[in-house]
Every structure is written in structure tokens, then in C-alpha cells.
Amino acid sequence: MPDNVLSPPPDLPFAGRVVLVTGGSRGLGRAMVAGFARAGADVVIASRDGDACARYAAEISAATGVAALPYGVHVGHWDELEGLADAAYDRFGRVDVLINNAGMSPLYDDVAEVGEELFDKVIAVNLKGVFRLTALVGSRMAADGGGSVINISSRAADRPRPGLLPYAAAKAGLNALTVGFAHTFGPAVRVNAIMAGTFFTDVSRSWDRTAFDERAQRFALRRGGEPEEIVGAALYLAGDSASYTTGAVLTVDGGQP
Template identity: 60%
Template sequence: MGYADELFDLTGRVVVVTGGSRGLGRAMAFGAARCGADVVVASRKYEACVAVSEEIERETGRAALPHAVHVGRWDELPGLVDAVYDRFGRLDALVNNAGMSPVYDDLTTVTERMFDAVLDLNLKGPFRLSVLAGARMAAAGGGTIVNVSSTGSLRPRPAIVPYAAAKAGLNAVTVGLAHALGPSVRVNTLMCGPFATWATRGWQEDPEALAEGVRPHALQRIGAPEEVVGAALYLVSDASSYTSGATLRVDGGMP
């Protein structure tokens, strides 16, 4: 095993990825398994979690636990943490990836129900899950938490105001929890730019809008889901052992 392999080795560790059945979450779950971790694929639809978990086990030989959970529902989150410990007896890394930004016609059509749903999934849920998992990580001697945020939290556009506000709050949660759970548990933000996932499918189907949207970025293109994996592995592995309360941007060079 080479030096880089040792830095990113996750053998014997357990990594939970919320929103892990598709998009960036799926790519990160596969990446962790390929580095030796057993993984938990958590998402709302159990069948989708099962399909991805079976694929991970088949391709990597690692154990993968499917678990259906709505991260925006506070009372469902203790069950996820309990399921991880019941199956594996440990939890080493949590990737809070689940999120959504609903489409609305204009800001006057944003309802209280929509606004609350966006905050529940993108902010309240990750906070609650991090506290539950982080407390047990700290009691066991350590772990790492990665909050997946968005460059929209820094450059909010009219079409994503509730989502941008929630992700800005998540950025603050990262720093606060890094100090609350330290020194044994590290907490960092993985701030993502435009990626080719289901969430951006409308944008991808409009070549002119896509070209205009990515033109200001240094790399002038949308990212592939696999291109987030290296950054995610850095944050969940010992390669980032002196990194906590930090924000790592993976956005193709946002202006």
C-alpha cells in the first residue's frame, strides 16, 4: 500500500451517507466503499437504497446497509443512528448530503409549508443527525462529519432563496459543531457548485442556459458526480486529520 493509499484508507470504518441512493450521495458512498469502508445508504425510498447497496456490495465486496429515512423529520433520525450501531457497532463518518431546492414561480409563491420543508431537510435534519451521531462518536473516541453545502449559500440567486438560506445556516452549524464536538470529532463543510445530477436536470436540458450558467466559472463546465469523491474522501479520512470547522469548495472555480 502506497502513502496516498494509507492516507485515504477507510478499512474497518463505517460511513453513513444521507441522500445516498443517487447523485452526489451515491458517488460518495461508492467512493468510501472502494476505499475499504462499510457504508450505510440512507434515503427516503427504501427500494432505491436497497438497489444501490446491493450494487456496492457486488462491486466492492464491502457491506452496505440500506436504510429508509426522511432527514427532514426530526423523530426519524434516532432510528437511523440506532440502526447503524445495531448492524456495525460503530459509526466513523457521517456525510449529511440529503437536500432539495423546490422550484417556484417567484418569491411571492413560496408558501410557509415549502419554506419549512426546505429548512427541515437542509438545515434542521443535518443539525439533529450530527448531534446524535457526533455525541456517540465522541463517546467512542472520535469521528468525522461532513455537511454538504452549496455555493448558493454564498451567491444566492432569486430562484433558490430558501435553499440558500438553509445552506448558509448549515455553514454556521459546521463551525459551531466543530467546536462543540471537538477535539475528538471533526466537522467540515463540503461546498458544492453545479453538478450533473437529477437536481439540475432542467438546467442540463437547456444547452444555452447551461452554457451561460457555467461560463463565469474557471472551468466553464458542469461537474460530474464522480468529481466530488476526492474531496469527500479527504474530509472523511485521516488525510484531513488537522482540518475541522473548514469549508472545502468543489465548484469548478466559482467567480
């Protein structure tokens, strides 16, 4: 068993560690930022809305006492990601956990209506940006002797529905990147993915809730998930208990068929 398994205080298992979360100001990312901060980690909160990141960073610091760095960035823009990585390392000197959570999944009525611009945006945010940021941060983690990367994938990757094909393709590619980066940066850096099912976030406010509740009766848990319910999986994959887990894709979906 690695020596560091026993080193963190049991009440704050991520004390002294730095966690960078993209899409960290809302939805699943917001919940994961809170979960890691409560576990003692300093956090980097990144999203397109820099003001929202700043507000949430102040809230998290006040509530938990950890340091929180807000950073406005569009993860689909290749040239912006080096600045994000540099800002994290300039402030904290390290990144122990990278969570690639930012994503977008625009719906459409007819696949023939999907334009090149929409397709490229979906691929850029969900796949291209993850590749670039993981390459930048993962390389530094490996040079520093360790780290953990968690990619937030989707059940659409293996259950592609007609209205989500570019998104599903991007998330399937993300699963492939997870395995590939695990081998690229191993043995020092572990790279895993959470294949998330349906969670109630700000995006879900526009859903036909009655129709969803009917569909959810086919789930093993008969419901959608709350954002906080993804946090345990993230803490596990990022932590020392998962020291022999890499290249894995963990499904967290309430038992969707």
C-alpha cells in the same frame, strides 16, 4: 503526527471504517457511497426511497465486497433520525464518518408565491435534519473517541440567487452549524463542509442545458461538475490526511464567480 495516520492499508484507506451517507441512493451521495466503498469502508445508504437504497446496497456489496446497510428515512422528520442512528450502530457498532448530503432546492417564479409549507420543508431537509442527526451521531462519535462529519453545503449559501432563497438560507445556516459542531464535538470529532457548486445529477436533467453551458463559460473550468468529482474532497476531509482540519468550509465548484 497521530499514530493512526499510518495504520490503514494504502490501497484501502477506509478499511474497517463505517460511513453513513444521507441522500445516498442518487446524485452526489451515490457517488460518495461508491467512493468510500471502493476505499474499503462499510456503508450505510440512507434516503427517502428505501427500495432504491436496498438496490444500491446490493450493487455496492457485489461490486466491492463491503457491507452495505440500506435505510429508508426522511431526514426532514426529526423523529425518524434516531432510528437511522440506532440502525447503523446496531449493525456495525460504530459510525466513523457521517456525510449529511440529503437536500432539496425547489424553484419558484415569484418569492411571494413561496408558501409556509415549502419553506418549512426546505429548512427541515437542509438544516433541521442535519442538526438532529449530527447531534445524535456526533455525540456517539465523541464518546467513542473520534469521527468525522461532512456537511454538503452549496455555493448558494454565499451566492444566494432570487429563485433559491429558502435553500440558500438553509445552506448558510448549515455552514454555521459546521463551525459550531466542530467546537461542540472537538477535539475528538472533526466537522467540515463541502460547499458544492453546480454538478450534473438527476436534478440537472430538467435544466436548459444550452443556457447553463453559456453561464458556465464564466466558471474557471468552463463547465459543470460530474458527481464523481466531489469524491476526492470527501475522502480527504474524512481521512487521516485532514487530521488538523475542522470547522472548514471547502469550496468545490469549478471556479464559479
